[in-house]
Amino acid sequence: MSDATAQSKNGRLRGRAASVGLTKERIVDVAIAQIDEKGLHAFSMRELARALGVSPNNIYWHVGGTKEDLFGEIAARFTAAVSQSLPRDKPWQDRLRTVFLSYRDAVSDHANVAPLLGAQLKSNGVANLALVEAVLTALHDAGYRGSALRDAFNALIGGLCGFVTMEFAPAPDDKANEWEALFARRVAEIDADRFPFTHAVLPDFMNRIFVLRWENGKHVSYASSFDFLLDLLIEGLSARAPRQSPNP
Amino acid sequence: MSDATAQSKNGRLRGRAASVGLTKERIVDVAIAQIDEKGLHAFSMRELARALGVSPNNIYWHVGGTKEDLFGEIAARFTAAVSQSLPRDKPWQDRLRTVFLSYRDAVSDHANVAPLLGAQLKSNGVANLALVEAVLTALHDAGYRGSALRDAFNALIGGLCGFVTMEFAPAPDDKANEWEALFARRVAEIDADRFPFTHAVLPDFMNRIFVLRWENGKHVSYASSFDFLLDLLIEGLSARAPRQSPNP
DNA sequence: TCAGTTATAGAACACTGTGCAATTGAAAGA
DNA sequence: TCTTTCAATTGCACAGTGTTCTATAACTGA
Numbered sequence: 001m002s003d004a005t006a007q008s009k010n011g012r013l014r015g016r017a018a019s020v021g022l023t024k025e026r027i028v029d030v031a032i033a034q035i036d037e038k039g040l041h042a043f044s045m046r047e048l049a050r051a052l053g054v055s056p057n058n059i060y061w062h063v064g065g066t067k068e069d070l071f072g073e074i075a076a077r078f079t080a081a082v083s084q085s086l087p088r089d090k091p092w093q094d095r096l097r098t099v100f101l102s103y104r105d106a107v108s109d110h111a112n113v114a115p116l117l118g119a120q121l122k123s124n125g126v127a128n129l130a131l132v133e134a135v136l137t138a139l140h141d142a143g144y145r146g147s148a149l150r151d152a153f154n155a156l157i158g159g160l161c162g163f164v165t166m167e168f169a170p171a172p173d174d175k176a177n178e179w180e181a182l183f184a185r186r187v188a189e190i191d192a193d194r195f196p197f198t199h200a201v202l203p204d205f206m207n208r209i210f211v212l213r214w215e216n217g218k219h220v221s222y223a224s225s226f227d228f229l230l231d232l233l234i235e236g237l238s239a240r241a242p243r244q245s246p247n248p
Numbered sequence: 249m250s251d252a253t254a255q256s257k258n259g260r261l262r263g264r265a266a267s268v269g270l271t272k273e274r275i276v277d278v279a280i281a282q283i284d285e286k287g288l289h290a291f292s293m294r295e296l297a298r299a300l301g302v303s304p305n306n307i308y309w310h311v312g313g314t315k316e317d318l319f320g321e322i323a324a325r326f327t328a329a330v331s332q333s334l335p336r337d338k339p340w341q342d343r344l345r346t347v348f349l350s351y352r353d354a355v356s357d358h359a360n361v362a363p364l365l366g367a368q369l370k371s372n373g374v375a376n377l378a379l380v381e382a383v384l385t386a387l388h389d390a391g392y393r394g395s396a397l398r399d400a401f402n403a404l405i406g407g408l409c410g411f412v413t414m415e416f417a418p419a420p421d422d423k424a425n426e427w428e429a430l431f432a433r434r435v436a437e438i439d440a441d442r443f444p445f446t447h448a449v450l451p452d453f454m455n456r457i458f459v460l461r462w463e464n465g466k467h468v469s470y471a472s473s474f475d476f477l478l479d480l481l482i483e484g485l486s487a488r489a490p491r492q493s494p495n496p
Numbered sequence: 497t498c499a500g501t502t503a504t505a506g507a508a509c510a511c512t513g514t515g516c517a518a519t520t521g522a523a524a525g526a
Numbered sequence: 527t528c529t530t531t532c533a534a535t536t537g538c539a540c541a542g543t544g545t546t547c548t549a550t551a552a553c554t555g556a
Contacts, residue, residue, distance in 0.1 A: 269534095270534080270535085302535080302536090303535070303536050303537075304536095305535075305536070305537085306534070306535055306536080309533090309534065309535075310534090
C-alpha cells in the first residue's frame, strides 16, 4: 500500500516500471531459436513469452495482431538475407542459380522454420522483394516478356521453392525415431502384383529417394536432386528463351 | 434406476446400445467435406464429432491414434484416386504428363486439403504407391538408373507436387477479402531504388504472378504455369536421358 | 500539473487434442 | 444357460492454446 512502486503477487513490476526493453527484433530472434530447437509444432506464444521472461501480451503489443503476423516477421527475416543485389553483368543463368541456391541454403540453416516460409512466400510473396526482383530481372534479360515471363517466373518459384518446402517438411512428430523401421515395414508391405516396379527397385538403392526418409530424426540431404532440378529448369528456359537480349 | 436401458443426462444412450455404425469411411468423408467447406484452419476433432452427431472419442476409437493419423487417412483417400495403372505402351513422356496433371486435378478439387496432402506426401510418401510406381517406371523406360533415377524422381515429385502445394496454399485467414487492396498497397510501397525492375513491371501485367494473389478469397488458376513447368521438366529429362530404351 | 502514450502484467474466455473411466449390447466360451 | 470378454460408445477432466480486456505505472508534452 505504502510502497512507492507497486508490485504484483509474484513480485514482478507492472507498467512501464517493469520495462525490459523488449523489441520486435529480440522477439523474432528468440522465436526462431525456439523453433530451431523444439520444432514449429511445439512453438507457442506462451512458451515464447516464458523464454523472453515476459508476459504473452507484451509480445502481441510489439508484434501487433496475431501469431500469424509474428510468422510473417520471421519469414521477412529470411527473405532479407536471401539475395543481396547480384551483379547484372553475370549471365542470367548464373544469377538464377545463385539466387535459388542461396534460398535453399538460408532455409536449410533453419529447417524447422521451412513450412512457415513456404506458406508465407505464397501468401506474402510481395514482401520477398529481393528474390522477386532478382528472378524477374534475370528472366527479362533472358528475353521473357508478358505471359511467358509470368509462367517462367511461376514455374521457377513454385517448382524450386516448392521443392525446398517439401524437402524440409518435418517428420511426423514422434515417429522420427522409428522412421527407419517404419520405412522397412512399408516397403515390405508393397503389393508386388500391383506395383511390381516399385517393389523391385525401392528396397535396393532408393534409400535416398525423395519424400521417404529421415535419419535419426534429422533430414537427409536432397542437395543433388535440387541441383538436378535447377539445371533442368535453367537449361529448359535457355532453350525456350524467346530471344537473347543481354541488354534490354 | 429401473430402466432397462440407462440413459445419460442429455438423453443419449451409451455403450453399444447407442451404436450408430460409425465407420472410418464416413469419418473421412465428413472430414473432407468440412475441410472443403470451412478450411483446414477451422477444422477440429470436436467440430467433426458434432457434424457426425457423435462424441469426439468415438472418432479416436475408429481412427486410432491422433488427429495426424486422421490426416493420413484423408491423404490416402486422394492418393488412391491419383493414377490408375497407365498403359505401358504409351511413351513415358505422355505417362508422366498424365500422372502429374491428374494429381493436380485431384488436389484442385479439394484445394483446402492441399497443405495436408503436401505434408503427408513427404512424411508418408510410400503410401502413395500408384504415383511412385508410375513415375519410377516412366523414368526407367526413359533410361534412368541408379542415382540419376533418384535425382530425376526427386526433381519431379519435389518440383511438381511442391508447386501444387504452394499453388493451393490457403490465404491467410481473414485477409482473403481485402487481398486486392493489400496487394495494391504492397506494390505501391515497393522501393523503386532498390527494386527498380519489380517496381516497373509488377503493377502492369503481373496480376497473375505466382505467390501473390487471390480473387474474392478464391484461388486464381496457375494452370498455364504448371503446364509450362511440366513441359520444361519433361523436355529436360528427354534431352538428358542416358539412353532411349522403350523396352527395358 | 495533468492528460496522453508506451510498455508492461493479470485474469479470463472460449476453445483445443486427448486420456481415463464408465457403460452397454452382443458375441464367445464353458 | 451362465459367464466372461469384446466392440462401440459417452462423459469428464487435464493441460494446454490464442487472444482480448483491463489494470498499472513511468515517461512525454502542453
